[in-house]
Amino acid sequence: xxxxxxxxxxxxxxxxxxxxxxxxxxxxxxxxxxxxxxxxxxxxxxxxxxxxxxxxxxxxxxxxxxxxxxxxxxxxxxxxxxxxxxxxxxxxxxxxxxxxxxxxxxxxxxxxxxxxxxxxxxxxxxxxxxxxxxxxxxxxxxxxxxxxxxxxxxxxxxxxxxxxxxxxxxxxxxxxxxxxxxxxxxxxxxxx
Numbered sequence: 001x002x003x004x005x006x007x008x009x010x011x012x013x014x015x016x017x018x019x020x021x022x023x024x025x026x027x028x029x030x031x032x033x034x035x036x037x038x039x040x041x042x043x044x045x046x047x048x049x050x051x052x053x054x055x056x057x058x059x060x061x062x063x064x065x066x067x068x069x070x071x072x073x074x075x076x077x078x079x080x081x082x083x084x085x086x087x088x089x090x091x092x093x094x095x096x097x098x099x100x101x102x103x104x105x106x107x108x109x110x111x112x113x114x115x116x117x118x119x120x121x122x123x124x125x126x127x128x129x130x131x132x133x134x135x136x137x138x139x140x141x142x143x144x145x146x147x148x149x150x151x152x153x154x155x156x157x158x159x160x161x162x163x164x165x166x167x168x169x170x171x172x173x174x175x176x177x178x179x180x181x182x183x184x185x186x187x188x189x190x191x192x
Contacts, residue, residue, distance in 0.1 A: 029172060031064055032184065033057075034086075035079040035165035036097040041068050043181065045168050046085055046097055057167075059085055059095060061102040066170050066178040074179060077186040082163030084129065087142050089114065096155065107149040110137055116146045129162035138162045 033045035034057075044065040050058040069075055085095040085102065089112045095104050116123055123141050130139040136157055139148040142164060151157050166185035170178040 030169065031066075031172070032167065032169035033064065034059065034097075035081045035168050036063060036083060036085075037065075038079050038081045042066065043068060043079060043168060043170070043178070044081075045165070046102055048167075057086065059102055063097065063100065063102075066172065066176055066181075069178050069181055075181045077183045079166040079168050079183045079185070080163065082165040083161045084140065084164045087140060087145065087147060089145055089147055092149075094149070094152075096161070098155065105152050105155070107152060110148040110150065111146075112148075113146045114144065116141070116144055122146055128164075129159055131157055131159055131162065133157050140164070 031045075031047060033048040035043060035045045037044035042065055044063050047060045047062045047064050048057040049060050050056070083097045085097055087094050089109065092107055092109055093104055094107050095102060097103070113122070118124065123146060126141075128139065128141045132138070136151045137148055138151050138157070139146070140162065141147075151162075155161065166183050169182045169184055171180040172178050
């Protein structure tokens with residue numbers, strides 16, 4: 001009987017937690033996206049409006065800035081920031097955060113390999129992006145895709161720009177002030 005009550009309590013708590021992150025709350029008390037800046041106690045990210053975690057992100061041309069929570073217990077691992085937002089091999093496009101805007105640009109692909117798991121020797125233990133300044137190419141690893149493409153002429157050939165920022169989430173009641181901060185990229189919510 002006690003086991004049954006314990007299981008029922010766990011299920012109810014989990015469902016309440018999921019309800020707190022429902023689509024109804026998204027944008028009102030919860031926001032998430034790709035980190036483009038982290039400094040001076042503030043995090044800035046390009047908003048992902050897709051609340052269904054199993055579907056591809058839908059980045060908006062909207063950067064949100066939040067002051068980090070005042071309670072250190074409400075702050076997860078510090079995020080890595082970068083201007084590289086997304087890559088679409090089929091459309092031969094990249095999304096980057098440049099001059100305060102989300103920019104979609106066509107790229108000339110040199111090489112693409114899909115279905116590359118993180119334990120594959122082609123990516124395991126390697127740091128991305130990899131810049132080849134002589135050829136003006138960048139190699140990125142995103143969504144199990146290892147790709148090398150030519151850097152567009154109007155974009156810098158530096159590692160900081162082509163770094164993919166971490167995915168982050170904030171819980172807030174007042175715009176611009178996070179009460180809780182989670183680094184989704186560095187937090188395994190399923191770890192026991």
